[in-house]
Amino acid sequence: FEREAERIRAALGERALRIEHAGSTAVPGLAAKPVIDIVLVVADSADEEAYVPQLEGARYVLSIREPDWYEHRVFKGPDTNVNLHVFSQGCAEIERMVLFRDWLRRNESDRQLYERTKRELAEKEWKYTQNYADAKSAVVEEIIARAEQASADRS
Numbered sequence: 001f002e003r004e005a006e007r008i009r010a011a012l013g014e015r016a017l018r019i020e021h022a023g024s025t026a027v028p029g030l031a032a033k034p035v036i037d038i039v040l041v042v043a044d045s046a047d048e049e050a051y052v053p054q055l056e057g058a059r060y061v062l063s064i065r066e067p068d069w070y071e072h073r074v075f076k077g078p079d080t081n082v083n084l085h086v087f088s089q090g091c092a093e094i095e096r097m098v099l100f101r102d103w104l105r106r107n108e109s110d111r112q113l114y115e116r117t118k119r120e121l122a123e124k125e126w127k128y129t130q131n132y133a134d135a136k137s138a139v140v141e142e143i144i145a146r147a148e149q150a151s152a153d154r155s
Helices: 002-015 052-057 092-106 108-122 129-135 137-154
Strands: 018-022 036-042 061-066 072-076 082-088
Touching: 002 018, 002 036, 002 052, 002 082, 018 092, 036 092, 052 061, 082 092, 092 108, 092 137, 108 129, 108 137, 129 137
Parallel strands: 036 082
Antiparallel strands: 018 036, 061 072, 072 082
């Protein structure tokens, strides 16, 4: 992650408003596929001219555009299996992803629940990777709800 974050910073400079390690590889002790998920926050992810050429210059490849879902973009890494998720500053999904990561880092029972779910789903065959991700959604939402409640209780 650190090497990729540095490569992103070098390509974008101050346009990289925030870079976070997300996904299972960001949670020590959690089983994970060898894919590094990174959240990159830019001023406006729909304004591709402001960041896409620089990332492509660093050999990242734009692979997904989801204008209907938070103007989300995904790049694949040049030489490491990376999913670089790009969102606009202020997007609620950024905080959800970070909250989920941080909660799993602290909460062993939910970390184990998530890992069990992932392992059970990994045993199945999926035509599309997105189907696997969708199948995890109910457990992810359940865990996020607990994390949000714990955060509210601390406030």
